[in-house]
Amino acid sequence: QKEVEQDPGPLSVPEGAIVSLNCTYSNSAFQYFMWYRQYSRKGPELLMYTYSSGNKEDGRFTAQVDKSSKYISLFIRDSQPSDSATYLCAMTLLISNFGNEKLTFGTGTRLTIIP
């Protein structure tokens, strides 16, 4: 079983719709929970990160973490064609006494917003 499971795509929705992307995880040692956006032929770009259970809003994006259920979500409101990309959930894990961390990613969900 993978440490991080992400709902498979691809996902196509009409412009203006609300998008829900989800991941589950099994390792309770994960500390920070992140969502990255990756456009074709580009590296991942950090969208949002959060540490504790609850919601965090940033414009049209809301990240939600439920540590008791080991479940995280990203909601995109008023979706735009420019939101079309692959969305990756990621979680950090300490790997040294210096405080260094590594990222564990989900497989990614490819999202297409249809104009």
Added chain:
Amino acid sequence: ETGVTQSPTHLIKTRGQQVTLRCSSQSGHNTVSWYQQALGQGPQFIFQYYREEENGRGNFPPRFSGLQFPNYSSELNVNALELDDSALYLCASSTIQGGYTFGSGTRLTVV
């Protein structure tokens, strides 16, 4: 515009050959991590360098090795290339507090 630059952008190698990928990290970022992203998959952690020492390693064989230099540049070396090594290789730089910045990656094709 990302502060992390990777070269080359694309590379084709033959099975059994060796390859070196390069990364120029964001100034002030003393930690560099390398990830392998196979097609349709999320990035997988290869290893991390902190202050020019390997600081953690994922589930990759020893033929994957790296170097980090004082000028914030780093290298990923892969020996005895296999077909399954075909992937996008991503470099990410960060400070000790986190906050990763990814490069655009090097797409390696092994034939």
